[in-house]
Amino acid sequence: MHKRKAIIICFIVLCCILPLLVLFMLSFSFRWVYPNILPDVFTTDNWAEFLFRNNSLQNSFFTSLLLSISVSFIATITGFITAKWIAYHKRKNLLLTLAYFPFALSPVIFAVCLKYYFLKLGLAGNIQGIIIAQLIITFPYCIIFFTSFWNNKVRSYENVSYTLGSTGFTTFKKIVFPLAKQFLLTCFFQCFIISWFEYGLTNVIGYGKVQTLTIKVYQFIGESNIFYAALCSCLLILPPVILLWVNKKFILQQSR
Amino acid sequence: MYLRLQNISKTYGSKEILKGISLDVAANNTVSILGKSGCGKSTLLKIIAGLEKENEGSILLNNIDITNRKPSARNIVYLFQEALLFPHLNVFENIAFGLRLRNENKEDIKNKVTLLLQQLELETEALKMPDQLSGGQKQRVAFGRALIINPPLLLLDEPFSSLDVETRSAMQQLYKSIAVAYNITALFVTHDLKESLIMGDKIAYMENGSITVYQDKKDFINDIKTGVAGEINFWNSL
Numbered sequence: 001m002h003k004r005k006a007i008i009i010c011f012i013v014l015c016c017i018l019p020l021l022v023l024f025m026l027s028f029s030f031r032w033v034y035p036n037i038l039p040d041v042f043t044t045d046n047w048a049e050f051l052f053r054n055n056s057l058q059n060s061f062f063t064s065l066l067l068s069i070s071v072s073f074i075a076t077i078t079g080f081i082t083a084k085w086i087a088y089h090k091r092k093n094l095l096l097t098l099a100y101f102p103f104a105l106s107p108v109i110f111a112v113c114l115k116y117y118f119l120k121l122g123l124a125g126n127i128q129g130i131i132i133a134q135l136i137i138t139f140p141y142c143i144i145f146f147t148s149f150w151n152n153k154v155r156s157y158e159n160v161s162y163t164l165g166s167t168g169f170t171t172f173k174k175i176v177f178p179l180a181k182q183f184l185l186t187c188f189f190q191c192f193i194i195s196w197f198e199y200g201l202t203n204v205i206g207y208g209k210v211q212t213l214t215i216k217v218y219q220f221i222g223e224s225n226i227f228y229a230a231l232c233s234c235l236l237i238l239p240p241v242i243l244l245w246v247n248k249k250f251i252l253q254q255s256r
Numbered sequence: 257m258y259l260r261l262q263n264i265s266k267t268y269g270s271k272e273i274l275k276g277i278s279l280d281v282a283a284n285n286t287v288s289i290l291g292k293s294g295c296g297k298s299t300l301l302k303i304i305a306g307l308e309k310e311n312e313g314s315i316l317l318n319n320i321d322i323t324n325r326k327p328s329a330r331n332i333v334y335l336f337q338e339a340l341l342f343p344h345l346n347v348f349e350n351i352a353f354g355l356r357l358r359n360e361n362k363e364d365i366k367n368k369v370t371l372l373l374q375q376l377e378l379e380t381e382a383l384k385m386p387d388q389l390s391g392g393q394k395q396r397v398a399f400g401r402a403l404i405i406n407p408p409l410l411l412l413d414e415p416f417s418s419l420d421v422e423t424r425s426a427m428q429q430l431y432k433s434i435a436v437a438y439n440i441t442a443l444f445v446t447h448d449l450k451e452s453l454i455m456g457d458k459i460a461y462m463e464n465g466s467i468t469v470y471q472d473k474k475d476f477i478n479d480i481k482t483g484v485a486g487e488i489n490f491w492n493s494l
Binding site for chain 1: 306307327328338354357358
């Protein structure tokens with residue numbers, strides 16, 4: 001019985017890891033001709049190209065990083081503040097329904113609807129435009145995420161703090177922030193992942209001029225360059241894996 | 257009078273919660289306010305603490321008009337039904353919270369908190385987190401957190417209502433002794449008849465947003481609407 005269970009677990013683990021291993025292997029390959037089981041040439045050239053020579057790939061990596069960090073930072077902070085305002089508002093339910101609105105449409109359809117305005121405002125085809133476009137998705141997500149934090153209990157803690165002589169800023173620093181720290185980090189990570197893997201909005205609003213890693217992956221697949229596509233995919237996986245590790249190592253440990 | 261409420265009114269939409277409440281509280285006295293749920297007791301306390309804004313009226317504390325002051329500038333501490341200890345701070349830090357806000361030096365904070373922990377019989381719990389305490393212990397810590405800053409007025413909003421009978425009785429006795437030791441002036445809101453009689457030097461009864469203040473306990477007992485007479489008849493008929 002135990003053996004059967006172990007085999008099933010191994011199979012599931014293998015199903016999860018195998019595609020990643022293939023991706024990793026492909027990023028170190030050069031030629032793979034049918035019907036060979038393994039690639040003909042294994043080389044570090046692809047990675048060396050990315051690390052030392054190919055500025056375009058490096059630019060894409062750092063553009064994606066800058067974009068995702070900016071989007072998650074802005075969305076988390078503004079979402080946290082706006083969620084408080086909504087949670088304590090008389091018309092909380094109506095305002096919260098509005099926050100769900102961007103999720104009623106797919107991001108690509110949403111981007112097509114907004115494309116005209118982005119063009120008029122000179123925001124199409126540049127990084128600022130993409131940050132704003134991605135905020136249209138991540139900002140309401142943060143609002144929905146944080147409305148569960150701003151409950152009556154937190155409000156009561158704030159009130160206790162005020163009556164003990166604390167100002168709004170001190171209450172935030174000494175009470176609200178320590179209570180919200182884990183929520184803020186989790187929300188930041190989730191927004192980062194949403195932004196990092198975002199393709200539709202970025203492609204439509206960026207007009208292909210802003211070359212993020214996801215755009216590059218599709219580009220290489222279109223060119224049938226599976227080795228560079230695999231390399232880009234490995235780079236795409238890297239930050240979320242690091243975030244997951246950080247999350248498990250520090251945040252989950254703290255919450256125990 | 258130490259605390260003077262003058263014609264306090266409050267409405268939510270079209271509903272009138274408080275109808276021109278006037279009340280005087282003498283220094284070092286506890287006035288207990290008895291009333292059913294929803295009669296406006298908690299709203300009145302929140303207005304005094306500055307957590308809610310009144311539509312009309314004024315609040316004078318020690319002859320100073322505090323009506324338009326922020327809660328943090330009133331120096332009035334509100335004790336809720338729940339202890340509401342800050343969950344990320346241990347017992348010592350919860351009690352020391354008000355002193356740290358006032359930038360008192362570390363040695364003074366340590367001495368004051370240690371002394372209060374002894375008086376509240378919590379010295380062995382100092383390093384415990386709130387989730388490691390019983391309901392009664394939590395309320396004692398909440399008391400300590402309020403008392404340590406020596407507030408001119410304490411507002412108690414049914415602080416013992418979630419405790420079992422024995423703990424509740426012990427907490428009532430503890431409050432009475434501390435009130436004398438620290439010269440506390442307080443408003444004690446409750447819906448429990450017996451508690452209102454035990455806790456108050458003076459008793460008031462609130463109904464539909466209006467308040468009746470009794471001269472003494474005899475007047476309170478004789479007034480049919482307080483329900484004391486009915487209670488006495490019930491026990492006598494057994």
